Amino acid sequence: MSTPTIAxxxxxxxxxKAYNIGTPVETEVLHGIDLSLAEGEFAALIGPSGSGKSTLLNIIGLLERPTGGRLSIGGRDTARLSEAEITQLRGRSIGFVFQFHHLLPAFTAVENVMMPTIIARGAADDEAEAMALSLLDAVGLKAHAYKKPSELSGGQQQRVAIARALGLKPRLILADEPTGNLDTHTADDIFALLREFNRQTRCACLIVTHDPRLAERCDRIVRLVDGHIAGPV
Known part of the structure; x- marks a missing residue:
């Protein structure tokens, strides 16, 4: 019996991807990108400033539409999806971790972690809170669950952001400089945490980083230069 192909x-x-299309200042910033990421893969996306990394991450994260070519997530061609379907796919399949954690300051850590579930379900419940507490426990912050972001250190806030990204058990984690504003020791801890969740859940991870030490610890390095993938991917 043949093994089924997994998308x-x-x-x-x-x-x-181009901006200002049809105007004298039309600019294409991504030029024919070919890239795939398998289940459980942990890849670094590197490149100089202005190379298109953030644009590429936004497109993969369904925050922007590409101008041309094809983007499939889990075998679904996103060009065929309505805006409502795109929003649903993004909410259920993709977790985001940014350099600046973007926690909601008026809410506690556990409420911030619950937020994706609240958005997806329209309300919070005991199950959602239990899951959020479990995730905070996994990132070593259960004792701080009812503190607000202002009461947490930068590293702790980023741990809350990682727990939030994992709230709906996404197939894909996109992290844009998740350790960029942290000291070396804390950065190593955050990277190790992402790596551990990657191993446990088999989610694919794409990490934008300027830190060559962290990039070298990934399964694969994707180098973006002037809107092109440079070298083997």
């Missing part, structure tokens, strides 16, 4: 978590084929 990549993400697959980009000939993907392009």
């Amino acid at each position: 990549p978590v993400i697959e980009l084929a000939g993907l392009t």
Whole structure:
């Protein structure tokens, strides 16, 4: 019996992105990107400033639409999806971790972790809170669950952000410089935490980083230069 083919978590084929289309200042920033990421893979996305990393991450994260080419997530061609379907796919399949944690200051750590579930379900319940507490326990912050972000250190706030990203058990984690504003020791802890969740849940991870030490500890390094993938991917 043949083994069934498993679709990549993400697959980009000939993907392009341009801004100001049809005007004298039209600019293409991504030029025919071919890239795939398999279940359980942990990859670094590196490149100089202005190379298109953030644009590419926004497109993969369904925050922007590509101008051309194809983007598939879990075998679904996103060009065929309505805005409502895109929103649903993004909410259920993708977790985001940013350099600046973007926690909601008026809410406690556990409430911030629950937020994706509240948005997805329309309300909070005991099950959602129990899951959020379990995630905070996993990142070593259960004792701080009812503190607000202002009462937490930068590293602790980033741990809350990671717990929040994992709230709906996404197939894909996108992290944009998640350790960029942390000291070396805390950065190593945050990276190790992402790596551990990657191993436990088999979610695919794409990490934008300027830190070569962290990039070298990933399964694969994807280098973006002037809107092109440089070298083997």
